[in-house]
Each structure stands twice: as structure tokens, then as C-alpha cells.
Amino acid sequence: MDDAHLREEGTNSELLFKGNFLHAKRDTVRLPDGKSATREYVIHPGxxxxxxxxxxxxxxxxxxxxxxxxxxxxxxxxxxxxxxxxxxxxxxxxxxxxxxxxxxxxxxxGAMHLAVAYSxxxxxxxxxxxxxxxxxxxxxxxxxxxxxxxxxxxxxxxxxxxxxxxxxxxxxxxxxxxxxxxxxxxxxxxxxxxxx
Incomplete structure (x- = not known):
């Protein structure tokens, strides 16, 4: 299945918080239509x-x-x-x-992704x-x-x-x-x- 029309490409990344366990980032992404948006998310070790x-x-x-x-x-x-x-x-x-x-x-x-929109x-x-x-x-x-x-x-x-x-x-x-x-x-x- 070709998902190219759905993919977002990161163009910039900013570390918002670095903790002992979790980190938070805000990235700028290029949307499939060429426009920009931001994505805030948590980095988790699994x-x-x-x-x-x-x-x-x-x-x-x-x-x-x-x-x-x-x-x-x-x-x-x-x-x-x-x-x-x-x-x-x-x-x-x-x-x-x-x-x-x-x-x-x-x-x-198996495996599960707990919060795909922000983690x-x-x-x-x-x-x-x-x-x-x-x-x-x-x-x-x-x-x-x-x-x-x-x-x-x-x-x-x-x-x-x-x-x-x-x-x-x-x-x-x-x-x-x-x-x-x-x-x-x-x-x-x-x-x-x-x-x-």
C-alpha cells in the first residue's frame, strides 16, 4: 500500500523538556499538501x-x-x-x-502504541x-x-x-x-x- 499521500516530513525540531524519564518535543512538519504544521509529542523509552x-x-x-x-x-x-x-x-x-x-x-x-497522537x-x-x-x-x-x-x-x-x-x-x-x-x-x- 502506498502511503506517500499521507506522510508528514519533519523540517525542524525543538526540545521543550528533558526529564529523567520523559522528554517533550515540538516539531515543525511539512504536510502532504506542502503546508506547515506543528506536532507536540512525548518521547517515551517503551x-x-x-x-x-x-x-x-x-x-x-x-x-x-x-x-x-x-x-x-x-x-x-x-x-x-x-x-x-x-x-x-x-x-x-x-x-x-x-x-x-x-x-x-x-x-x-504483540505490541501496542498507547497514544499515537502525542507519544x-x-x-x-x-x-x-x-x-x-x-x-x-x-x-x-x-x-x-x-x-x-x-x-x-x-x-x-x-x-x-x-x-x-x-x-x-x-x-x-x-x-x-x-x-x-x-x-x-x-x-x-x-x-x-x-x-x-
Missing amino acids: AVVVVPLLDDGRVVLERQYRYPIGRVMTEFPAGKLDAGEDPLVCGQRELLEETGYSAREWAHA TEIIHIYFARGLSLGDRQLDHGEFLDVTTATPDQLFAWCRDGTVSDAKTLTCTLWLQNVLSGAWALDWQSPALPAGA
Whole structure:
């Protein structure tokens, strides 16, 4: 498919903010019709979200206060990629640090772009099974509760608004399709992360 008639070309870039985690930019672009416009967006290092499946059919979730929206959110475990980090290694690390679980098998489900109009963020989706529980290794300043739910409970929470986190909603769609057999996963048994 030829998308040339839709492409925008950057002609200038200005760094608006450089933080420890996020950066903000304002670019000038040439539109397909030759006119100019500006695009403000956030540079994000990328992240991983994990759908941890317990042997009894429940999923592992977290409850964490999210300051920007001022409420506790129910989410699948997730975390940002360190510079140059393999997404699977990040998923293994985050699952262990935040929940205490390590997994025997992993499957890459796909990736999602969270806010395409104003962010470069991409989140890699992994499923994990064959879980074994150890000690959590929370980062300094990280406070969260680990909980579980049946798929039906999670589906109901998505429907009634208890779960409104976009990555968790997307992963729940994946979960429904995997459980129904509509979408297959390619399970692998990678090496366990250090400390597992």
C-alpha cells in the first residue's frame, strides 16, 4: 500500500523538556499538501506489560495509585524498558520485582502504541505461565498491592469501568481471544532472570 499521500516530513525540531524519564518535543512538519504544521509529542523509552496466568485459571493483577489521575488503578504488571533492554528481559524483571512471581514459559503476544497522537510509547505484550512465587523486589518509592482475579471477574471490571487502564483493557482483549482459542500463542521457555 502506498502511503506517500499521507506522510508528514519533519523540517525542524525543538526540545521543550528533558526529564529523567520523559522528554517533550515540538516539531515543525511539512504536510502532504506542502503546508506547515506543528506536532507536540512525548518521547517515551517503551515498556512491557505482562499477563500472568496462574495454574488455577486466575490472572495476577496489581493495584497502584497513579498520581496524574489521582486514583488507584487495577492493572496488569508493567514497566518501562531500560536503555537497550530486551523486552522479554524487562517483562521477566518487572514481573519478579512487582509481584514476586517468576514464570517457566513466556509468549510474546504483540505490541501496542498507547497514544499515537502525542507519544512515541510502544508497549510489548507478553503472557507468562508456570508461575512460582518468591519475594517481591519493589523499586524505591514503589507501592502496590498484588491481587488475582478470574477472567470473568476481570471482564466484568473492564465492562463496568473498574478497570480503565488502556494497556490492561487491550491485554484483556488478548486474554479473551487466547482463552477462546481464537488467537494462538507461541510459548517459549527462556532462562529465568537473575534472582528468580
